[in-house]
Structure formats: structure tokens, C-alpha cells
Amino acid sequence: MFSKACKYAIKALIYIASRSNDATRISLRDIAAKIDSPEHFTAKIMQVLSKQGIVSSIKGPNGGFYIENDAPPIKLLDVVRAIDGVQHLSGCGLGLKECSAHQPCPIHNEFSEIRGQMLTMLRENTIQQLAAELSAGHAVLKH
């Protein structure tokens, strides 16, 4: 469904959000350990998220990543778009360059419906909400 990079991104953000209530900074090492991801690969992903303004970071001792308490809700859609790109969520299910209601691929309608539901889900769920689930012990990020 999503690339590994995107899965790491979502998990990293949920973990950061679950820990940055008091503006603590979360180190890469900690993130990678908690979400069970390759540290340097995760670093690359965090850089993208940081450049896009989805997460904040500070270098140096006691540095790390964090999400402001008053930051606007981060939709899963924002993350997927930042890492996997828009075409991942808009392209034709069978890979046609021009697939539309007017000139549809054979599964156009069926696929559009499911994708619509996926988009709705990605819009309705935010990193902060999911982080709360994690904090409440209702979910886990590894194993």
C-alpha cells in the first residue's frame, strides 16, 4: 500500500507526537529503536518531513525532533503526500496515463471508490490522534 519509507514516516511521527507534549526533543536513535527502523534511512525521511515543515528539529546536545503542542493537526494524508507523492494516491489503478470517467480503465469505478475511502481515512486521521492511542496503550509501533 505505502512504501516502507512512508510507513517509517508515519510511525516516527506518531512516536514523536506521543512524546513531545512537554516540548522534549526526540533523538533519531530513540526513534529508530522505538519504531524498529534503520537509523540512517529514517534520518533521510525525517529530513524530508522537516523540510516540509511537518516536524521540527534542533541540532546539538539535547537536540532532536519534536512537534509543537500548538501545531495544527497533521493528517496522514500530509505525510503520505510528502513521502510517497500525490500520484501514489491519484494515479489509475491499472497504470493508464489518462484514466477518467470518460475514458476509463476496466476497474475505474471500483477502484475510484476504494481510493476515495482511503483518501477519506487519510484525511480524517491525524498523527496527534493516533499518538494519543499509542500513549493510552491502545496501540503499538513494533512487533
Add this chain to the structure above:
Amino acid sequence: MFSKACKYAIKALIYIASRSNDATRISLRDIAAKIDSPEHFTAKIMQVLSKQGIVSSIKGPNGGFYIENDAPPIKLLDVVRAIDGVQHLSGCGLGLKECSAHQPCPIHNEFSEIRGQMLTMLRENTIQQLAAELSAGHAVLKH
């Protein structure tokens, strides 16, 4: 969503089914041209489908691929499973090895719902039905 290989597989099968009413054999060259795919890569995919008994083939002059008229309906799910594998449709949305209602990832429920809908769609739609859509001019396989 699906790999390119899987998209090629679905398109190839739909095209074959749309043409093999009178047990004509469809050549690889023809398939690749009609679905706009790399011929030899498509060949590899067809070999998998052939070994799995999803499509039939004959070598030699006038040889090619075909689907028996009395063949059972081929569900899209059969094709996706054959090419992308089951884990593509059963794995955790965030990549956890063990993700269940008991120990769920943060998007377990939301993701399960959408995947369920996807599975239903893949079970309800068959290559033969989609081929009929193609034959009726209600759908296209390229551009």
C-alpha cells in the same frame, strides 16, 4: 497499490479474455502492443500465470495465450495473489510483523476496513466480466 507486474497481468488477462471467445490464441506481441507493456517482461508474468493455471498457452505457429470459454471465473484476487503475493493483501498497514486486534498498530481498524473493501472488490470482479466491459467499448486498456 499494485505492482507494475500485477497491473500488466490484469490488463493482459482482460485483453486475452476479450478476444478468446472462439478459442483464438493471442500472441505475446499482440498483448504487449494492446496493453502497452514491455514484451519480454510481460512474457515473464504470463509464465507465472500459466504455471498457476490462470491462463493457457500453446507454443508454435498460431500459438499464444487463451482462456477457455468454460473456464471458471478468474477473480482479480486470484491474479493479485499470483503476482504480488498474499502478504501484499494481508500485511499490516504500517509494516508490523504481528498486528492484530489484540496488539494493533495505530491505524489497524481504519486500515482493516479499507483493505476489507479492497478484498471484496477483488473477489467480486472477474477478468471475464471486465473483458465484457472492454468488448462493449465501455473501457480501454491503454492511454
Add this chain to the structure above:
DNA sequence: ATAAATAAAGACAAAAATATCTTATATTAT
């Protein structure tokens, strides 16, 4: 029988995704 046509199979190449390692830069603490 022979040649031609076609899928099957295998070897290889290119591209993309994932992963690792090293160096640079910024920040903090001493």
C-alpha cells in the same frame, strides 16, 4: 524433414527503493 513461429527459460542490465557509512554543520555544556 525442414523451416518458421511461438512460448519458455535464462542471463543480463537498468532503475528504483532501501540501507549503510562518512563527513559537515549547528548547538550545547563545560
Add this chain to the structure above:
DNA sequence: ATAATATAAGATATTTTTGTCTTTATTTAT
């Protein structure tokens, strides 16, 4: 100031996916 710590950035390696090319095996038509 200096050393330590952390992200940023860049280079490289590995793996997976996709794509190409060549050879083999099978079937048909002549």
C-alpha cells in the same frame, strides 16, 4: 574556546523491481 552531541548532507552499497536480450523447446505448416 573546546569538546561533545545531535541533525543535515552526501557518498556508496545492497536489494528489489522492472526491463532487455539471447537461447531453447515446442508446435505448425510447407
